[in-house]
Amino acid sequence: MKKIVVFGAGLSATYLISYLEKNAEAYAWDLQIADRDLALVKSKCRSSKTTCIEIDISDSIAVRKLISGSSLVVSMLPASLHINIAKECLSQSIHLATASYLSEEMKELDSEVKENDLIFLNECGLDPGIDHLSAMKLLDGIRNEGGEITEFESFTGGLIAPDCVDNPWEYKFTWNPRNVVLAGSGGAVKFIHKGQYKFIPYHRVFRRTEVVSIDNYGKFEGYANRDSLKYRETYGLENVQTMYRGTFRRLGFSKAWNCFVQLGATDDSYLLPHSKQMSHRDFINTFLPFHPTDSIELKLKSYLGIDQDDIYLWEKLESTGIFSEELIGLDKDATPAQLLQCILEKKWSLKESDRDMIVMWHNVTYLKNGEAHGVESSLVCKGQDRQHTAMAQTVGLPLAIGCKLILTNQISDRGCLLPIKPEFYTPILKELEEYSIVFKEKRL
């Protein structure tokens, strides 16, 4: 029996746990799931052979004891908690897998991990995760046929299924709302376009979008991620002329979202005085010039230069309830970003029957025999309901399959890894197809 310990039984762990349970008998896995909330663990485990454990992750002795004798540890905890688990795995010579970004402190363990003949797999969820798997398969395929990549674009969006749309943004929070509210903030966005470095300040990001059509699903708009150049070396694209990575929303989202950015309502750097007592309307008025009689609606239109007849934009803003006299309702003063999140959660939280939708799209241009070619690769994946989201599935399954590959000795590479080599992407993408997670390629 190979012992596997999974830390964290939250939303993103649902499909991972279910996959590991399903395969436990065939592969002789002793599965142990630990969370600070034992009831949550029990609700996620279907097999009587799985051990459910309550744990305080800050109790390092309990953690050490729990993972003792394991072959593999999976951490589905918040990213900042991985490093202590990683160090414990290193000292006990246990493989580790997470869906989170490879952190600087994790990177520092790389040589020790290699020396101990271990695999610490990172970024093996959706984004990061399936984006790496699918991009590398596409890029390697082109390179193997003698193509030279000149341009690479990649977008991912966590959206709502078209038949569940009930607001004019065609959007709901399907993942961490805080990340959505803060998206794009924290420094200039950078990318490379036709050989030129390009930089966009935060307050312009949502006005520099690109429209992409995906067969049968219509049009999406993409805005740029903070650092499109991050994976240039990882993907072997040092000489590429265009590299642009971003986030998908439905058309018109970004222009409307930009109103919040322009107001300063997404600022997370200061506490708004007296915001505990504020109504939605007061909150918006905080960012508008004072006037004794003019309405907040008119002041907003005038301040942001919103045309009187721009009904598409206006209905989006109105639909969020920002003009309501309702109290925001946080129990202490908060930052503008926290307050905006609270207001939006009232309208943008998933209903029980709501189904989310993941959309991923890569676009590659390359030269072959002196001629330019293009290829698009796209994925659309829908969830079942609020508990069984496409997001949870596409985060949990690649990681679970990655775990199986490690446990069945199919990975030859060692160290702190990203799933960018064929030994990862070929079997994971193939098995994901069984779950209807299928990329469609289209030659241009």
Added chain:
Amino acid sequence: MKKIVVFGAGLSATYLISYLEKNAEAYAWDLQIADRDLALVKSKCRSSKTTCIEIDISDSIAVRKLISGSSLVVSMLPASLHINIAKECLSQSIHLATASYLSEEMKELDSEVKENDLIFLNECGLDPGIDHLSAMKLLDGIRNEGGEITEFESFTGGLIAPDCVDNPWEYKFTWNPRNVVLAGSGGAVKFIHKGQYKFIPYHRVFRRTEVVSIDNYGKFEGYANRDSLKYRETYGLENVQTMYRGTFRRLGFSKAWNCFVQLGATDDSYLLPHSKQMSHRDFINTFLPFHPTDSIELKLKSYLGIDQDDIYLWEKLESTGIFSEELIGLDKDATPAQLLQCILEKKWSLKESDRDMIVMWHNVTYLKNGEAHGVESSLVCKGQDRQHTAMAQTVGLPLAIGCKLILTNQISDRGCLLPIKPEFYTPILKELEEYSIVFKEKRL
């Protein structure tokens, strides 16, 4: 003889040194001026009795020795260097005076300074400095007559004299250009207006200006400083309904400057790759969308929504030379803000004969016997030439007079002080009038 040591002989020290020299004999002062550049010190000293000293400020033993036996030390060095001098002054029981903002670390010395019966005078230049003196005189005057202050606005601008204007911005750098390029950045601007807290994000600051007329000098526009509320307690304005502090420019400046802000050209947070080899034009193009044939001028107009017939805005942008093929010419890669500064310095540096102009304006509304009253107080002050600027005069003279007050035992207060009490503002403002630095009051 009372020994006075002045650290720093740069532009802002010119008038201070000259004032102290002029009064040295009458008051029996032994004046010693120290700078790392001995030639600079010698160029500023007119009297043979003044001691000129070359010093390395990082050599704490030399500093200790130099100030030994002094009655007063004046620091005209960059603000970050004050604290070490302050600690040395404290240990040797010497008074200290600077024109810089009272820092947190300086504040921490307050009780020790008091215990040693010392005065550490801060913020006694122009802004901060004359703004405090004149505001407090105005506010105390109203309060002494039984008025209750309801609104307070205050603006200061370092500008160019109208007859020296030779660019459509009606602006040149008369002080530290870096501060001008970074003005407003670093967090949301906050103020209070008619009892409501208001917040403006950096990218909107230059579009929320207020127009002010000053008799004989025409109109100015003011944009908000970072934290208008900073002096609310200092000025005794805790219950005021409006408090707004800002910076004056000539009309149209802010709208044009906002173009740089919108582009992201004032960002100081990252180094622009290959900027060492960039032309002015390349620099601007960095922030604009790629196009194989469209001109940078047209892309800029389209991107920022500049009307084709907005000639006032366009002539400002063109006049800076931003569309020139000329190399920027820095010797290493720099931040956008540093590059923009370098481009603007080519056009906005003072010519030898250029005269600068300081404009300061306070506007106070108050209730007296149940009736609302208003009063404005304004100062306009012009320099002589590039070496003898109004800025240098209005920074140096208040501090020099402050030194005289300390040395002649006219200040009863002790500790880390701001010049906000009558014992400071009455004699300093009175003596400044001899130098034609005169506030005009106007009842509204």
